[in-house]
Amino acid sequence: MFNIVNLVIVWGLIALFIIQPGVAHDGAVTGARLFVKALLPYLLPYIILTQWLLKIPGSSKKNSPWRRFLKAYVLGSFGGFPVGAVTVSEMVRNGELSRKQSGLLLASCHAPGPMFIIGFIGTELLGDIGVGWKLLIAIHVANILFFCMTLAFLKTNAPSPTNLHTPVQKAKGMPLLEAVKESSNVIILVATTVIFFSSLGAVLTNVIASAFTVDTGITQTLILSIFEMTTGVQSATEHFSNLSIFPLLIAAIISLNGLSIHMQVTVIAKSANISLRPYILGRLWSIIIVPAIFFLLLR
Numbered sequence: 096m097f098n099i100v101n102l103v104i105v106w107g108l109i110a111l112f113i114i115q116p117g118v119a120h121d122g123a124v125t126g127a128r129l130f131v132k133a134l135l136p137y138l139l140p141y142i143i144l145t146q147w148l149l150k151i152p153g154s155s156k157k158n159s160p161w162r163r164f165l166k167a168y169v170l171g172s173f174g175g176f177p178v179g180a181v182t183v184s185e186m187v188r189n190g191e192l193s194r195k196q197s198g199l200l201l202a203s204c205h206a207p208g209p210m211f212i213i214g215f216i217g218t219e220l221l222g223d224i225g226v227g228w229k230l231l232i233a234i235h236v237a238n239i240l241f242f243c244m245t246l247a248f249l250k251t252n253a254p255s256p257t258n259l260h261t262p263v264q265k266a267k268g269m270p271l272l273e274a275v276k277e278s279s280n281v282i283i284l285v286a287t288t289v290i291f292f293s294s295l296g297a298v299l300t301n302v303i304a305s306a307f308t309v310d311t312g313i314t315q316t317l318i319l320s321i322f323e324m325t326t327g328v329q330s331a332t333e334h335f336s337n338l339s340i341f342p343l344l345i346a347a348i349i350s351l352n353g354l355s356i357h358m359q360v361t362v363i364a365k366s367a368n369i370s371l372r373p374y375i376l377g378r379l380w381s382i383i384i385v386p387a388i389f390f391l392l393l394r
Contacts, residue, residue: 111298122297126290129325137210141174142281146274149185163191167200172238175208177359181281184367198370202377203242206234220332221342230346233389241380284359289323292355296322324353343386350385
């Protein structure tokens with residue numbers, strides 16, 4: 096039954112893309128431009144540096160749980176989507192985190208990069224770098240609260256060696272070259288999901304707008320936000336930038352993340368066999384808490 100549903104969905108989407116090639120093309124172009132402009136410059140340098148740091152041999156497994164958790168949070172939360180998933184997955188492979196720890200940390204070490212929020216969202220979309228800083232603070236306050244609850248749940252007890260993943264023995268090489276190689280895989284994943292879901296969102300928006308009497312701006316922003324966060328905030332800027340609730344709308348869209356980012360995290364986490372259930376709870380937490388904190392900071 097599940098396979099039949101998948102087949103129906105896939106063939107239905109193929110038919111829509113064939114019927115509306117122009118719309119699909121325009122959506123893909125929009126996604127590609129946003130990836131190059133808003134994501135690649137802010138994401139790539141940090142991913143390479145984070146991977147480089149994680150590739151350097153060390154004795155992190157002997158450090159206290161607090162230090163390992165803090166390392167995961169600092170590297171993951173400030174690198175942008177999906178650096179948190181990359182960081183936690185690599186620490187699992189290095190034997191620094193147990194499966195239980197990695198699932199909970201995957202949920203708390205998840206945030207957009209500071210350069211993206213302050214530079215692109217704050218300066219370019221909201222037109223106020225100060226508002227960008229407040230949004231960044233709201234995101235990290237929510238994350239830190241979730242992180243503290245995570246640590247309380249883990250009781251900060253060092254896991255027994257049997258609970259830790261046995262690191263894969265790797266041949267000695269150059270950490271920087273390995274970091275560049277693995278970073279390229281992550282960037283390709285990000286680009287693929289951003290372009291695909293931007294194109295898909297554009298096609299579905301056009302179908303709904305043609306079939307029903309709806310507000311095009313609301314429909315486009317809602318659908319694009321569900322599928323791809325960056326195109327969602329761009330659409331919200333085009334249609335609702337004159338409204339007083341516009342900053343809160345941007346905060347809500349960023350907290351939602353979109354299927355594109357969730358797909359990236361899923362692919363990366365599953366490669367290290369990390370549970371996604373805490374991640375789902377963390378996203379529900381962010382959707383509620385981040386806009387609330389941001390609202391208080393704006394006041």
